[in-house]
Amino acid sequence: xxxxxxxxxxLRWGDSDAFAHVNNxxxxxxxxxxxxxxxxxxxxxxxxxxxxxxxxxxxxxYTAPLHYRPEPIQVGMRVxxxxxxxxxxxxxxxxxxxxxxxxxxxxxxxxxxxxxxxxRKLSDDERSWLxx
Amino acid sequence: xxxxxxxxxxLRWGDSDAFAHVNNxxxxxxxxxxxxxxxxxxxxxxxxxxxxxxxxxxxxxYTAPLHYRPEPIQVGMRVxxxxxxxxxxxxxxxxxxxxxxxxxxxxxxxxxxxxxxxxRKLSDDERSWLxx
Amino acid sequence: xxxxxxxxxxLRWGDSDAFAHVNNxxxxxxxxxxxxxxxxxxxxxxxxxxxxxxxxxxxxxYTAPLHYRPEPIQVGMRVxxxxxxxxxxxxxxxxxxxxxxxxxxxxxxxxxxxxxxxxRKLSDDERSWLxx
Amino acid sequence: xxxxxxxxxxLRWGDSDAFAHVNNxxxxxxxxxxxxxxxxxxxxxxxxxxxxxxxxxxxxxYTAPLHYRPEPIQVGMRVxxxxxxxxxxxxxxxxxxxxxxxxxxxxxxxxxxxxxxxxRKLSDDERSWLxx
Numbered sequence: 001x002x003x004x005x006x007x008x009x010x011l012r013w014g015d016s017d018a019f020a021h022v023n024n025x026x027x028x029x030x031x032x033x034x035x036x037x038x039x040x041x042x043x044x045x046x047x048x049x050x051x052x053x054x055x056x057x058x059x060x061x062y063t064a065p066l067h068y069r070p071e072p073i074q075v076g077m078r079v080x081x082x083x084x085x086x087x088x089x090x091x092x093x094x095x096x097x098x099x100x101x102x103x104x105x106x107x108x109x110x111x112x113x114x115x116x117x118x119x120r121k122l123s124d125d126e127r128s129w130l131x132x
Numbered sequence: 133x134x135x136x137x138x139x140x141x142x143l144r145w146g147d148s149d150a151f152a153h154v155n156n157x158x159x160x161x162x163x164x165x166x167x168x169x170x171x172x173x174x175x176x177x178x179x180x181x182x183x184x185x186x187x188x189x190x191x192x193x194y195t196a197p198l199h200y201r202p203e204p205i206q207v208g209m210r211v212x213x214x215x216x217x218x219x220x221x222x223x224x225x226x227x228x229x230x231x232x233x234x235x236x237x238x239x240x241x242x243x244x245x246x247x248x249x250x251x252r253k254l255s256d257d258e259r260s261w262l263x264x
Numbered sequence: 265x266x267x268x269x270x271x272x273x274x275l276r277w278g279d280s281d282a283f284a285h286v287n288n289x290x291x292x293x294x295x296x297x298x299x300x301x302x303x304x305x306x307x308x309x310x311x312x313x314x315x316x317x318x319x320x321x322x323x324x325x326y327t328a329p330l331h332y333r334p335e336p337i338q339v340g341m342r343v344x345x346x347x348x349x350x351x352x353x354x355x356x357x358x359x360x361x362x363x364x365x366x367x368x369x370x371x372x373x374x375x376x377x378x379x380x381x382x383x384r385k386l387s388d389d390e391r392s393w394l395x396x
Numbered sequence: 397x398x399x400x401x402x403x404x405x406x407l408r409w410g411d412s413d414a415f416a417h418v419n420n421x422x423x424x425x426x427x428x429x430x431x432x433x434x435x436x437x438x439x440x441x442x443x444x445x446x447x448x449x450x451x452x453x454x455x456x457x458y459t460a461p462l463h464y465r466p467e468p469i470q471v472g473m474r475v476x477x478x479x480x481x482x483x484x485x486x487x488x489x490x491x492x493x494x495x496x497x498x499x500x501x502x503x504x505x506x507x508x509x510x511x512x513x514x515x516r517k518l519s520d521d522e523r524s525w526l527x528x
Binding site: 269274276277278297300301312323332334 | 405408409410425428432464466470503519
Binding site: 008009010013014023029032033068070095 | 146165169235
């Protein structure tokens with residue numbers, strides 16, 4: 001995932017706020033959904049999600065208003081940093097047809113052992129998947 | 133729309149609550165999204181949405197737990213009553229592959245003139261679309 | 265809870281949709297929140313929530329538009345039916361100062377044993393709390 | 397608002413995700429709600445909200461898990477930068493009793509003229525309110 005992975009995510013009419021724009025908070029929901037559809041739950045590296053992953057930090061810069069439409073928007077994600085127990089995804093919400101970018105930023109995630117209640121080291125399989 | 137129209141609607145990981153089921157409230161969001169994707173915004177009958185439509189009443193009976201999955205679920209909608217300024221959609225949330233039904237009920241909608249602040253009569257074009 | 269219990273619930277600016285009204289779906293969230301603040305988690309009858317409770321059916325009729333405001337709205341709940349493993353709450357969302365009612369309906373809840381994956385009988389303590 | 401303003405914001409049971417923590421996305425909703433309750437809508441400086449305000453960028457670092465509870469949490473906001481048409485709020489989500497901090501970060505907001513579709517200069521009244 002060193003190269004950008006692009007995921008289609010559907011908007012919902014209810015994502016709009018009283019300004020009739022997709023609400024700024026919802027963009028983080030779109031990022032979450034894109035992760036849920038890409039981060040592996042099967043095969044080598046799968047423990048990265050099933051063993052627990054928590055959001056440590058996230059940031060978005062909004063660059064254009066997004067309006068509801070039935071066609072999905074695209075979320076791009078690329079691993080741009082890997083630490084001992086964490087990694088960072090550079091993210092953008094965009095329209096792959098027009099090239100318009102609505103928001104960009106990053107999400108930092110920590111591999112977490114919910115049983116122990118503490119971060120855990122990324123395994124070799126997980127690192128392989130992240131750097132592939 | 134006298135015959136059932138079936139719409140694919142994507143779930144989101146964030147639709148689940150602390151019981152790890154798609155939350156009961158979210159089912160009404162799925163119905164809303166299905167309406168947004170079906171009720172016409174162009175052509176004869178299009179005024180039904182663009183001229184304003186408000187939810188007057190809705191009900192759901194939950195028949196099976198629904199868990200997040202990347203594949204869409206299906207929402208079925210069928211007009212089962214038309215009044216002077218309103219109509220009712222019989223609705224169900226189901227899996228078209230397995231046949232499992234997760235919830236069923238109805239939504240009553242009123243054609244509304246936001247300018248006047250009052251219900252308005254359904255036009256002939258709108259009735260045609262609803263009974264087609 | 266045979267007499268109406270009234271709970272203050274805060275609205276959020278983000279509850280409004282593109283029509284700048286509190287969205288119809290959100291009303292069910294307000295009912296859920298009112299239940300979370302009233303249904304006991306400690307003392308006799310407490311198992312009603314901690315042992316599991318699922319929404320079996322719910323319905324709302326919307327009677328007036330609700331706009332965001334920093335002051336809480338009121339949710340009224342009254343047990344109007346008790347079965348072997350279930351009970352029903354008559355509900356309304358209203359403004360206790362003006363007397364305006366925004367929505368009314370009901371929620372049917374089933375005591376559920378998540379371990380067994382099946383409904384369970386209401387205990388005497390739970391019945392006492394429901395009928396008090 | 398050069399000094400921290402602290403606002404009580406109620407959590408909702410439905411804010412929790414499948415991990416039974418208040419979901420990371422929801423924290424931005426809490427910040428939004430705190431702004432809605434503090435940024436003036438009446439008196440000198442009031443145009444800052446009524447004339448339009450959009451979120452340009454926001455960031456949060458999560459420092460401890462937050463669990464649903466009926467008592468409100470606290471959101472602290474302090475203006476730490478003012479530009480020609482924008483300002484930045486340093487934010488934190490915390491418990492004023494225990495001192496526990498759950499998240500901290502910032503939100504950058506731009507005064508926006510929706511009629512013209514472009515940013516607008518902050519007025520003297522607005523600057524006075526922001527620096528007070």
